[in-house]
Amino acid sequence: MLSPKNYQDYPAALRQLYQELDGAPQVFRGERDARPLIGLSANYNASGSCIARAYTESIIQAGGLPVLIPLTTDIEVLRRYAAQIDGLLLSGGDDLLPAYLGEDPIPTLGEVNPERDRSELLLVAEAVRRNVPILGICRGHQLLATAFCGGMYQDIYAQLPNAQGHNPQIPKTLPAHQVCLQGDSVLARVLGLQDGDAIQVNSIHHQAVSRVPKSFRVTALAADGVIEAMEAYPEKSILSVQWHPEQMAYAGDVLQQKLFAHLVSEATLFAQAKAVHRSVIVLDSHVDTPMHFTPDFDLRQRGNTLVDLPKMEEGLVDVSVMVAYLPQRERDDDSLRQATNYAVDKLESIRRLTFAHPDIATVATTVEEIRRAKELGLRVIVPAIENGYAIGKDISNVARFGEMGVCYITLCHNGDNDLCDSARKSKQEHGGLSDLGREVVREMNRQGIMVDVSHAAPTTVRDVLSISTAPIIASHSSARALCDHPRNLTDEDALAIAERGGVVQVCLYAGFICEQEEAASVVMAADHIDHFVRLLGIEHVGIGSDFDGDGELIGCRGSNDLIRLTVELLRRGYTTTQLRLLWGENFLRVMETAKAQSKCQ
Structure with missing residues (x-):
C-alpha cells in the first residue's frame, strides 16, 4: 500500500500529496534526540475538545510534539496521559469554579466549566506527582495557583482597586502592556533578562492570582500589582504566566517563543530521564x-x-x-x-x-x-x-x-x-x-x-x-x-x-x-x-x-x-x-x- 509504483493510478491531487511526503527528508533520530511529547489541556466548546493553533504551532516551532489531552474525568485515562507525556502545557479558557478556592461565587464571576476544572485539576495532580515539567498560560496559571491552594481574584475589576485593562482591544499578536520581572528567576534566565527588566505582553483575562502557593514565588508583576508570572523551582519544574505568549510567538516574537523552548528543553531532559530509569x-x-x-x-x-x-x-x-x-x-x-x-x-x-x-x-x-x-x-x-x-x-x-x-x-x-x-x-x-x-x-x-x-x-x-x-x-x-x-x-x-x-x-x-x-x-x-x-x-x-x-x-x-x-x-x-x-x-x-x-x- 502507498507504494510509489502505484501512484499513477491515484487522482492527481492525491498523487502530488504523497510524492511531496516521499520527497521530504526523513530524519533518523536517536533516543536522546527524539522530540518530547507535550500534552496540551483542551479548551471545550459545542463541538468538543479543541485548542487554538497558536499553542500547537509554538510547541512545534520549539521542537516538541504536541498532543491534545481531551476533556475527561476518567482518572485512569488521565493517569495514563500523565505517564506518557514528557511535558504539559495548561492552556487558557473559562473562569475557575470558586468552590476549589473554598469560596462562594461573586456576582461578576464569568462562565465556568466544572467538568474541565475537575479534569485539569486531576491531570495536574498526576503530572506533578510524576514530575512532568509544566508551563501554565492564563487560565493555566490560575489553575496551578488553585491546585496548590494559592489565592485568586474571581474578578480583578471588582476585587482589585485600580486594576488596569487586562483585555485590551489590541490584536493578540501585538504587545499591549508591560510586566516587570521580579528577582533572580528561571523566567528571567529563560528570557535572557534580569530583575527589574520590563517586557511587553498581551493579555485576555479578568481573573488573576492573588497569592502564590507555598513553594512558588512571584517572578513578574503588572503595574497594578497583578501577579503575571510565578514558578516553583527548585521544588518542581513548573513555570506559569498570566499573559498569552502563544499568539505573539506564533507571529514570530522571539522573546515569547523562548517560553515554549524552555518547556520543550525541560521535557527533553525529562524524557531522557524516563528512558534511563526504564533501561x-x-x-x-x-x-x-x-x-x-x-x-x-x-x-x-x-x-x-x-x-x-x-x-x-x-x-x-x-x-x-x-x-x-x-x-x-x-x-x-x-x-x-x-x-x-x-x-x-x-x-x-x-x-x-x-x-x-x-x-x-x-x-x-x-x-x-x-x-x-x-x-x-x-x-x-x-x-x-x-x-x-x-x-x-x-x-x-x-x-x-x-x-x-x-x-x-x-x-x-x-x-x-x-x-x-x-x-x-x-x-x-x-x-x-x-x-x-x-x-x-x-x-x-x-x-x-x-x-x-x-x-x-x-x-x-x-x-x-x-x-x-x-x-x-x-x-x-x-x-x-x-x-x-x-x-x-x-x-x-x-x-x-x-x-x-x-x-x-x-x-x-x-x-x-x-x-x-x-x-x-x-x-x-x-x-x-x-x-x-x-x-x-x-x-x-x-x-x-x-x-x-x-x-x-x-x-x-x-x-x-x-x-x-x-x-x-x-x-x-x-x-x-x-x-x-x-x-x-x-x-x-x-x-x-x-x-x-x-x-x-
Missing part, C-alpha cells in the same frame, strides 16, 4: 518506611509515607532497600532481647506486606532475583537492618538475619552499642570496633551480609576496613567536605572505602546536604554526587535517600521525586552508562561480591 536498575539503598508500618498499612496504597508502591511506580524506581530501623536504647539483656524481636517483627512485616501484592512487587535477596524482577516489571523490596543493636550480644543472630534475606546491617545508629562507636552521641567507649564487633564483621563476611558503616565513628570505619574481607558500603552518607556534619564521610574515609571496592551512597537528608537545612535541595544533592564521583570514580558512588527516616529535600520528597535527581545529573552531562552504575550497579556489585566471597569461606 537501568534504579535502586534506593536506604529507606526507613517499615518504622511507619501499622496493622492496616498497605504498600499498594498511596499514603503519607515517602515510599510506597505507587510512588515507586511514579518515579520509575525499581528497588527500595527497606530497613528494620532500631533507635539505640538500653543495653541490658532484656532490652537487647526486645531489640532482636523488634527487628525480626519488622523483617517479617516487610515480607508480608510486599507479598500481599505479587502482581506488582516482590522481595528479593539476591542480585539475580533483582534482575529477574526488573525484567518482569515488578517493584522490588530488599530487607536490611539499621543498627547492629538488633544483634545484641548473640552472634548467631547474624546468620538468623541472613536467612531472613537481610542484605546489609548498619553497625550502629546514633549512640554507641555493643559492637562499635557511633559518629554521634558517642562516648568512644570502644575506640572503634569492640571485640564483639570484630567477630560480628567476620560473621557478616561469612554470611554474605554487607557491612554498612553509615552512622559509624571514623575509628569504627577504619577498624571495619582493616578486617573485612569483602567490600563495604555506606548506605546513606554524604560528603563532609561539602557539609561539615559528623554523620558525613570525610574524603579520607570515603577514599578508603572505595579503594577496597566499596561504595558510598549519597544521603538525601537535608542536614547532611547543607548546613542551612531549610535551603537543602536536589541540586545540592547532585553537588555531593559530583564531589564523590570526582574523588572516588563513578564506580564507587550511589544513592541512599533515607526517606521516611527524615531524608527529604527541596525537589526530592519521596520515591516519585528521585527522577528529578536523574534530570539534574543529565543536565550536568552524566551519561546513561554512568547513571546505570550510580543508580544501582555499584551497589549490586558489592552485594554480589559479598555473597560470592561468603561461599569461599
